[in-house]
């Protein structure tokens with residue numbers, strides 16, 4: 001069997017690439033290969049499902065803005081019943097004295113991109129959010145509009161449903177080999193013994209992307225990093241509460257009648273996770289998260305976790321930023337990887353960008369050249385400073 005394009009990984013990034021390929025008029029054959037069709041272990045379904053404009057790099061802001069615009073015209077795009085429960089609750093990113101210069105520089109970059117972010121000092125924040133303790137806080141950046149959270153399952157389902165009548169072959173299998181002849185990949189091998197010839201291969205395998213690139217003999221610094229999310233109840237309900245990010249990196253946001261929190265793992269240096277390890281590290285709640293929450297929101301002194309889950313970030317160890325586009329030498333191997341915790345919100349934009357590249361030969365909507373593999377080959381970091 002031969003396909004013009006084989007996409008490995010059928011969660012949000014793979015599905016988005018397939019969707020936009022058809023939207024951009026690609027009429028060739030497409031296979032979407034997924035080894036976990038229930039998406040039990042995909043980053044997509046285990047994520048915090050939040051979207052923000054508060055990045056340090058203009059390209060990241062633009063990718064999120066594309067997705068935001070899609071969310072705002074979801075029904076026009078996917079039909080009248082389309083609903084992903086988008087709540088535009090905002091982000092509030094807090095900084096102490098040490099983090100203030102970075103917060104200010106990021107804010108300037110965001111404003112320059114048209115993002116609706118307010119920079120407020122501690123007094124202003126205390127007035128705006130009565131439940132907040134500004135102890136040790138110099139300022140905070142608050143996304144008044146254009147930021148919030150949504151239902152990741154619903155978003156994935158929307159894209160997957162939209163693919164049904166677009167002549168995509170869904171294949172439930174594990175890609176165990178990628179054959180390459182010098183500067184072209186030629187086929188992929190599946191765990192069921194089949195081999196599919198491929199004109200182009202797209203790597204959309206999330207935290208497994210480094211390993212899958214390795215099957216083609218290509219180095220990609222992307223590895224799984226475990227991240228825990230805890231659900232807790234509190235007596236107090238704060239309708240105006242945004243997704244709050246403490247200077248310690250601990251974050252918290254409302255989710256219906258409960259709250260979600262996480263961010264207890266060190267940003268760098270925690271090492272790759274065992275790809276099969278989805279056990280919750282419960283002590284992180286008691287030892288790391290709860291003391292921070294109780295200080296920042298005094299009413300959260302009395303809270304109790306009700307459940308939790310762990311997922312894996314698709315962590316780019318070079319610079320915590322996506323790698324997008326073709327390999328410079330093996331030009332028919334395409335990367336859509338390494339989103340490092342912000343890939344769900346970038347997936348629609350990246351799908352669109354890669355479809356433009358593959359169909360029209362260049363980026364049209366969001367220029368993703370800066371995310372290209374060239375920097376990986378050169379060991380040159382394109383660092384996103386606002387990694388949550």
Ligand SMILES: Cc1cc2nc3c(=O)[nH]c(=O)nc-3n(C[C@H](O)[C@H](O)[C@H](O)COP(=O)(O)OP(=O)(O)OC[C@H]3O[C@@H](n4cnc5c(N)ncnc54)[C@H](O)[C@@H]3O)c2cc1C
Pocket residue numbers: 008009010011012013014033034035036039041042043044045046047048049050051173174175176204205206207208212227228229310311312313314336337339340341342343344345346347
């Ligand atoms: C706890 C947590 C919180 C997060 N919070 C956010 C957030 O708030 N906002 C945000 O934007 N992002 C967030 N992210 C990141 C985001 O979830 C990911 O960046 C994004 O989902 C990546 O999508 P993907 O489709 O590339 O990867 P995945 O969703 O992991 O999908 C990859 C798919 O590839 C399949 N696959 C892998 N290897 C093979 C193979 N060899 N053969 C066949 N199939 C294969 C897998 O089964 C999987 O379904 C979070 C992630 C985690 C873990």
